[in-house]
Amino acid sequence: MSQPSPSAAGGLLDRLRNGAVICAEGYLFECERRGYLQAGAFVPEVVLDHPEVVEQLHRDFVHAGSDVVQAFTYYGHREKLRLIGKEELLEPLNRQALTIASRVARESGALVAGNLCNTNVYDVDEASRRAVRSMFDEQAGWAADAGVDFIIAETLDFCGEALLALDTARASGLPTVVTFAVHRDGNLRDGLTPEEGCKRVQAAGADVVGLNCARGPRTMLPILERIRKALDGHVAALPVPYRTTPEEPTFQSLTDPVLEMQAFPTRLDPFVCTRDEIGEFGAHAYELGVSYLGVCCGAGPHHIRSLAEALGRRPPASRYSPDMSKHAFLGTDPSLKDINREYASRL
Ligand SMILES: [Zn+2]
Numbered sequence: 001m002s003q004p005s006p007s008a009a010g011g012l013l014d015r016l017r018n019g020a021v022i023c024a025e026g027y028l029f030e031c032e033r034r035g036y037l038q039a040g041a042f043v044p045e046v047v048l049d050h051p052e053v054v055e056q057l058h059r060d061f062v063h064a065g066s067d068v069v070q071a072f073t074y075y076g077h078r079e080k081l082r083l084i085g086k087e088e089l090l091e092p093l094n095r096q097a098l099t100i101a102s103r104v105a106r107e108s109g110a111l112v113a114g115n116l117c118n119t120n121v122y123d124v125d126e127a128s129r130r131a132v133r134s135m136f137d138e139q140a141g142w143a144a145d146a147g148v149d150f151i152i153a154e155t156l157d158f159c160g161e162a163l164l165a166l167d168t169a170r171a172s173g174l175p176t177v178v179t180f181a182v183h184r185d186g187n188l189r190d191g192l193t194p195e196e197g198c199k200r201v202q203a204a205g206a207d208v209v210g211l212n213c214a215r216g217p218r219t220m221l222p223i224l225e226r227i228r229k230a231l232d233g234h235v236a237a238l239p240v241p242y243r244t245t246p247e248e249p250t251f252q253s254l255t256d257p258v259l260e261m262q263a264f265p266t267r268l269d270p271f272v273c274t275r276d277e278i279g280e281f282g283a284h285a286y287e288l289g290v291s292y293l294g295v296c297c298g299a300g301p302h303h304i305r306s307l308a309e310a311l312g313r314r315p316p317a318s319r320y321s322p323d324m325s326k327h328a329f330l331g332t333d334p335s336l337k338d339i340n341r342e343y344a345s346r347l
């Protein structure tokens with residue numbers, strides 16, 4: 001089944017009223033893994049240096065079932081460009097990211113989203129709040145200029161910063177999604193529980209609230225249950241695809257037992273969730289009443305396809321979903337040679 005056209009499927013809120021919306025995230029990690037983005041500062045210069053890579057990744061995610069093309073402006077804000085001494089690239093980078101995302105959305109019938117994120121300069125004093133606000137204003141302004149369908153403010157760990165992002169995003173008149181990253185201690189950094197934070201941003205006008213990044217499926221679900229109980233309205237969940245545990249509940253806290261060192265951010269490979277685990281998470285979260293679903297840092301198209309299929313969909317990539325019946329050794333097709341099938345247990 002091909003993706004519905006925007007006019008048939010409607011905007012974000014129409015789609016959420018009719019079922020789930022899938023949003024693939026994790027562009028930073030995937031571009032890093034492919035060799036087009038530097039771990040550390042994590043600035044999406046790839047948008048200007050290799051736009052074809054970003055464009056193809058958008059296409060890959062839509063092909064795999066994402067309903068949303070999220071403009072790759074995560075960490076493309078003023079503070080990050082200051083850090084690498086390239087503030088002059090701020091506006092071109094943002095405008096180009098929005099142009100690329102809009103092009104892929106138009107050709108595929110997906111929604112296009114602008115993106116605000118944690119600034120890393122937020123503090124409680126008025127000067128820092130003003131600086132954060134102006135960073136959000138410029139990025140949201142470029143997103144609105146580009147004609148995005150809605151704005152995502154994500155990976156926020158201070159409720160105060162989330163409220164600033166929301167205020168900016170709402171000024172555009174567009175629908176808004178606000179998601180929190182919940183670190184090891186289980187609370188937001190200004191001391192609120194995640195459900196209290198979600199309640200506040202919802203009361204301030206966010207259309208969709210919830211969690212993204214930091215936690216894998218297993219350690220995000222219990223918090224999602226609490227959020228779902230605490231509020232009505234649309235809830236979002238976009239975990240990282242890593243096997244986090246109650247002892248090490250975030251991907252930043254995972255320790256590789258062999259290397260005996262922190263796995264984040266470039267040694268996380270041994271912890272990657274299988275596609276089936278992501279599918280199970282999606283089905284479980286949707287059953288809970290969480291309808292805006294995706295995967296964050298570490299997501300690959302195979303994760304997104306499993307998520308889509310767990311929700312009963314057949315995205316274009318399902319044409320190539322596994323069919324082991326014709327595997328030479330493990331298959332069941334009667335034309336396969338017994339000599340190989342009998343050997344299967346010795347592979
Ligand atoms: Zn993430």
